[in-house]
Amino acid sequence: MDNHLSSVKNSSRLLKTFLDSDKEMGVSELSRQLGLSKGAVHKLLMTLESEGFIKQNPANKQYSLGYTLLELGNKVLRNHNLTDFSKPFLQKLAKTTEELVCLCVRDERDAIYVDKIEDTQHPIRFNVEAYRRFPLYATSASRAILAYQEDAFIEDILSGEIRTYTPYSIKNPEEIKDLLTSIRQRGYEVSSNRRNVGVTGIAVPIFEASGAVNASISIIGPTDRVLPVLDTFIQQAVATTREISAQLGYRGK
Template identity: 30%
Template sequence: MGAPRNSVVHNVIDVLRCFSSEHPLVGVTEIADQVGLHKSSVSRLLSTLETEGWVEQDVTTRKYQLGLGLIAVAGPLLANLNVRKVAYPYLRELAETTQETTVLAIWEKSAAVTVEQIASERTIKHTSPLGSRYDSTGSATVQVFLADMEPSSIQKLLDQEVTRLQPGWTRAQLTQRLDKVRQQGYATNLRETFADEVGIAAPVYDHRNQVVAAVLIAAPAYRIDEPSTTQLIRQCVETAAKISTRMGNPESAENASAATALKR
């Protein structure tokens, strides 16, 4: 039999859940109203949490915010979260839903590298074996990672020719493409690197809101039309957002909700 809902532990959890990215500063009265406790009880709980560094009181407003002490608790979990391990069940679900190959890529120096793949069960498919490297800006995964970089870093990669500019593209066109990727939250490779392949990629964020990986759907171009492209984009973005949530990213739930409105 579980602990009663009014236990001290549950009360602490309820109090901590009152803090969010939208409401980082919360007062005693607001917390009391949300959790259904008397203000004196909330004050005692907050005082205890403050001594542990789990909450801090803002000097100006006298309201509370989450404290750095929580990092000591969450740190070991966050440090041990392996994006490949976290992503695997979501990639498998995405492959089953789309019936196309799904891939997880990470950035290594100058290229996107495949670290996980769930191959499509269809006879005709596109695959990306583990360890495959993609260094062309036409690649959807490469675009995802470049879109998260400073312009100076991108220019350095191109100047050194370790990351290749897609044939036919200018640097100005690449800048426009990356601006679009940042704005819409996904990248596409619609027969641009290979005439028979379509690639759709979306970023995976960690708890620091940094891009740590990219989810890719790879499919033969002949069976992908405009409606199916829109559907694959939505599914790819939703899956990347789910993985980001599991990686501790606070904004990924909103990204998943917005995915239903995506257009190519």
């Protein structure tokens, strides 16, 4: 037995149609995309408009999403806890890779590991200190966040003294900028020895609905164990963050 109200389902379908359009739409176009009669679409639009979910442009009689949806979206974001939301994804990735998986978030000019999951039987493993604050240029996880910030912000971050952690850490601001450009082009960061010698990190950004990046997920482990399966780990990390980003409302690539 179908427990769905057809009117509610069609209203939801109508609203979702606007997610894939960057322009206003009229009754005829919506009717064609939804496979509904113009009369049915018009009734749906009138009902949704009365509640603020849809608004009509009086100049051309076209429709777009209303401000009530913006209010609801902001309410969701205020109530959203990324750590709790991401945990099942981290657990799955940790179980699959059998390495340490971390959630890193930006806090103003710094980065913090706010969660970490380890599901491994390996006697040799790498660990990170949760809630420790460090510069945005310092680790693969933080650079995966920094790479997607505004140019002026990146310039500001790299204008001060750059701390190094190993002989392989990059100190030159221009080299770090080149690295950030590469991260944006690839969509992920792979780093060995720059924060800890003998350790490799794979980090991928999490995109918010707006396209902003303020968090990343990373897989971290001994270099001699990670490099032989590097491509596989990259694919798994990218797939994980794509799913998280999509569920956060990101509609990009």
